[in-house]
Amino acid sequence: MSRRPPKRKASGARTTTVVVLRLYIVGGAPNSVQAVANLEAICREHLPDGHRLEVVDVLEHPQRAMAEGVLVTPSLSKLSPLPAANVVGNLSDRDKVLLALGIKRAAATR
Amino acid sequence: MRPLAKLATGIEGFDALSHGGLPRQRTSLLIGGPGAGKTVFALQCLVNAVRRSRAPGIFVAFEESPGQIVANGATFDWGLAKLSPRQLFFMDANLSPTAVKAGDFDLAGMLAMLTAKKKEIGAQWIVFDGADVLLTLLQDPVAEMREIYRIRDWLAQNALTAIITAKLEDRTSEAVHYGFLQFMADCVVRFERRQEDRVSTPSLQITKYRGSGYAAAEFPMSFGPSGIEVGAAGPVEIVHGASSERVTAGFKRLDSMLGGGVFRGSSTLITGVPGTSKTTLAGKFAESACRRGERTLFVSFDEGAEQIARNLTSVGIELKAHVKSGLLRMYSARTEGLSAEEHLLKLRSLIREHQPRCMVIDPLTAIAKAGSLGAARTVANRLIYTTKDAGITLLVTALSEAEDPRAEATDLQVSTIADTWIHLSYLVRSGERNRALTIIKSRGTAHSNQVRELVLSRSGPTLTDVYSAGGEVLMGTLRWEKEAEDSARKTRHRAEFDQKRRELQFAEASTSAGIKALELDLQRQRAELALYSGQDEVSSVSSTARENELRKRRSADAADQPARKSGNGAAK
Numbered sequence: 189m190s191r192r193p194p195k196r197k198a199s200g201a202r203t204t205t206v207v208v209l210r211l212y213i214v215g216g217a218p219n220s221v222q223a224v225a226n227l228e229a230i231c232r233e234h235l236p237d238g239h240r241l242e243v244v245d246v247l248e249h250p251q252r253a254m255a256e257g258v259l260v261t262p263s264l265s266k267l268s269p270l271p272a273a274n275v276v277g278n279l280s281d282r283d284k285v286l287l288a289l290g291i292k293r294a295a296a297t298r
Numbered sequence: 299m300r301p302l303a304k305l306a307t308g309i310e311g312f313d314a315l316s317h318g319g320l321p322r323q324r325t326s327l328l329i330g331g332p333g334a335g336k337t338v339f340a341l342q343c344l345v346n347a348v349r350r351s352r353a354p355g356i357f358v359a360f361e362e363s364p365g366q367i368v369a370n371g372a373t374f375d376w377g378l379a380k381l382s383p384r385q386l387f388f389m390d391a392n393l394s395p396t397a398v399k400a401g402d403f404d405l406a407g408m409l410a411m412l413t414a415k416k417k418e419i420g421a422q423w424i425v426f427d428g429a430d431v432l433l434t435l436l437q438d439p440v441a442e443m444r445e446i447y448r449i450r451d452w453l454a455q456n457a458l459t460a461i462i463t464a465k466l467e468d469r470t471s472e473a474v475h476y477g478f479l480q481f482m483a484d485c486v487v488r489f490e491r492r493q494e495d496r497v498s499t500p501s502l503q504i505t506k507y508r509g510s511g512y513a514a515a516e517f518p519m520s521f522g523p524s525g526i527e528v529g530a531a532g533p534v535e536i537v538h539g540a541s542s543e544r545v546t547a548g549f550k551r552l553d554s555m556l557g558g559g560v561f562r563g564s565s566t567l568i569t570g571v572p573g574t575s576k577t578t579l580a581g582k583f584a585e586s587a588c589r590r591g592e593r594t595l596f597v598s599f600d601e602g603a604e605q606i607a608r609n610l611t612s613v614g615i616e617l618k619a620h621v622k623s624g625l626l627r628m629y630s631a632r633t634e635g636l637s638a639e640e641h642l643l644k645l646r647s648l649i650r651e652h653q654p655r656c657m658v659i660d661p662l663t664a665i666a667k668a669g670s671l672g673a674a675r676t677v678a679n680r681l682i683y684t685t686k687d688a689g690i691t692l693l694v695t696a697l698s699e700a701e702d703p704r705a706e707a708t709d710l711q712v713s714t715i716a717d718t719w720i721h722l723s724y725l726v727r728s729g730e731r732n733r734a735l736t737i738i739k740s741r742g743t744a745h746s747n748q749v750r751e752l753v754l755s756r757s758g759p760t761l762t763d764v765y766s767a768g769g770e771v772l773m774g775t776l777r778w779e780k781e782a783e784d785s786a787r788k789t790r791h792r793a794e795f796d797q798k799r800r801e802l803q804f805a806e807a808s809t810s811a812g813i814k815a816l817e818l819d820l821q822r823q824r825a826e827l828a829l830y831s832g833q834d835e836v837s838s839v840s841s842t843a844r845e846n847e848l849r850k851r852r853s854a855d856a857a858d859q860p861a862r863k864s865g866n867g868a869a870k
């Protein structure tokens with residue numbers, strides 16, 4: 189990684205695979221509101237044509253959230269393509285989010 | 299204001315020292331180092347709540363996985379695996395190590411899930427195990443505080459009785475990290491595990507309890523088959539009943555020294571240096587209890603039960619038959635490496651199992667072998683109180699290092715609690731070593747103050763009669779000599795006496811013979827006297843007749859009356 193300078197231009201990544209994301213939030217909680225906004229921005233910018241995002245409000249679906257192993261909110265899961273990834277927090281650290289979702293690395297390797 | 303409502307934890311000892319348990323629908327904080335017993339304590343509270351009051355609970359595991367916790371809990375006899383998730387729900391709150399943290403997060407979602415779960419199963423208890431792990435994740439003091447407040451508010455809204463556990467590496471970091479936790483908790487219990495003389499001793503201490511009194515001391519605790527037991531001293535007030543029934547201390551002569559035996563439910567301490575036959579007396583006590591048909595527990599340390607039973611056979615004490623019949627339970631334990639607490643725990647479970655009326659511990663001092671003496675002392679005390687509460691007549695032996703019985707007082711200090719204290723010692727005199735028995739105290743009994751010799755024979759132990767000479771009690775051959783001498787003197791006395799009696803009898807006989815002879819003599823003399831006076835009359839009559847005859851022959855008138863004899867004379 190260190191040999192290659194990181195490229196900020198992730199938008200150049202042309203991905204045909206659809207990225208499936210699920211974001212668990214607590215409706216109305218500041219961190220959750222922020223996470224939704226941050227994720228939508230990331231998707232707009234980096235996954236303009238290939239993503240599917242589901243937002244689950246834990247207040248409305250607590251049992252489901254528990255069954256799916258959610259612990260803290262907001263919490264983002266990348267379900268597909270593999271490898272799966274989990275990101276917690278309000279997603280304000282965009283670099284980390286991109287790295288975790290494999291978007292940035294994919295861009296860097298190309 | 300209403301007094302603080304409490305929920306009993308069902309943890310032995312803890313409910314007593316916390317005056318009733320943990321605060322109901324409030325938060326309690328358990329802090330302490332790793333392996334100090336916080337998780338077990340918390341889990342035990344939940345299990346007890348389910349088992350005792352059918353109150354469901356939720357266990358939120360931040361540190362270990364629920365699988366690990368259930369596996370660990372399975373080592374106790376709680377039947378944890380049988381509890382359904384509707385009774386006890388485990389929430390895996392381990393944040394995946396692969397999860398990436400990208401910005402602030404909070405516990406709102408988790409609490410929302412827990413709210414749903416609580417409603418679903420009607421939970422009344424909740425445990426947050428390993429809150430320190432959670433707080434570490436937040437990596438931000440402000441966020442930590444915010445989330446602690448969030449949890450506090452959530453608990454208050456949901457009316458749950460909560461236990462939060464948090465690891466604590468050392469006392470200095472505590473103020474910094476857990477200040478808020480401590481603040482929000484109504485009850486704080488500190489757990490500690492200390493190394494004392496090769497044995498690690500866990501203990502707990504209540505350091506805060508809002509609106510309630512509590513026993514503030516640090517209490518030892520132990521992990522037994524039923525989980526944690528806290529070595530609380532029990533209620534301050536002593537409330538055992540006092541029986542006036544006497545049971546034998548083993549054999550008759552000892553009983554009479556004790557004014558008829560020991561009181562039922564009392565505790566007797568036998569001290570002595572090695573070889574003073576403490577075990578024999580203990581064995582005799584156990585045997586006589588079994589003979590009365592009472593269930594008896596014989597606990598020996600560092601000596602096998604088989605060996606004890608065999609050795610006691612040589613002095614006529616038969617224990618094996620009673621073991622076979624199930625009346626007597628013999629338990630032998632090694633003392634090395636086990637703390638006094640663990641011994642106590644084992645003995646308590648034996649008492650529960652066997653339900654004895656009489657119990658022997660030989661020697662009690664063995665529990666002080668490993669671990670601190672202080673711990674052993676409290677254990678000894680608690681053991682004695684446990685048996686008292688159960689109405690068990692207890693006999694313990696204690697090894698004293700010195701001949702002086704007062705030396706025992708420096709060791710386990712049982713002598714102050716024991717009701718009866720018998721001291722065995724050796725008296726060495728004239729090249730002999732003899733066992734001596736003294737009753738140092740016996741509460742509520744006019745006991746003998748004599749030093750007696752204890753003699754072991756094939757028919758069992760007994761005490762000999764007291765022989766004292768020059769103010770010293772004689773023992774062994776000295777006593778035998780004295781006994782022999784006494785018996786010789788008695789024989790001599792008897793012989794002399796018989797001789798004297800015979801002499802007197804003879805003298806009496808000869809005197810009465812003399813009396814007889816004199817009497818006979820007297821009779822003879824009387825007879826003679828009577829004879830003499832008879833002759834005199836005959837002669838006087840005959841003389842009158844002769845005069846008359848003479849007168850007749852002289853042709854004079856016959857004298858009519860003897861009175862006229864004088865006239866006759868005049869007439870002559």
